[in-house]
Amino acid sequence: MHNQAQFHSIDMQTWPMAQSFYYYTQMAPTTYTITITMDITILRKTLKSKGYKFFPTYLYLVTRAIGKQQQLRIGNQNDSIGYWDNLTPAYPQFHEEDKTTSLLWTEYDENFEAFYKQYIEDTTQHGNSHGILSSKGLPPANTYIISCIPWFSFNSFSLHNHGIKDYYFPSFEAGGFTEAQDKITMPLSITVHHATTDGYHLKVFFEELQWTMDHPNEWM
16 A cells, blocks of 8 residues: 655764765756656567556556666755655656646556556546646655656757756656667656755666566566
């Protein structure tokens, strides 16, 4: 059963990243984007054989991998820096008739089946509602943005947030699939705040995500 995510304040006196956080928020505010290629061959074949959609599985696996990395769950609540138990994915719903998108969200559940079922319910109930926010309304405070541009692949993707303050969650963009030599790959871009996330943290994140994509029977 899904449990409400809790926020845990960080003690800035003992936090190893405190100086780095201060520097990259107060002196040189910096965000950066990295795009890598994910091998989705095993995942894609497994999902097809079991009749699952790729997009909600992608949401689940990215959110699950975020759950293993505290640096990707750091946020600001009531002027306090801390981290959430888990994050909630917010994702666009594309409306074919007028080519607009609306933002919808599904609360994370560590159980894949439960999350997948909730995603289907959310998109069935709210997927056709127009406007910047879907009829499900405002997402919770622990929400991050994750999207996909399925119409084409890309080598690089850069997100510019024009100086949004106190926002440290990662943002994700996937691209279209490429098939070559019996391999299926997908570009995945992540934009993070340097105050909370270093390159090493992303290495750990991408390794975890690739492992779950290569071992679907471990969580399915």
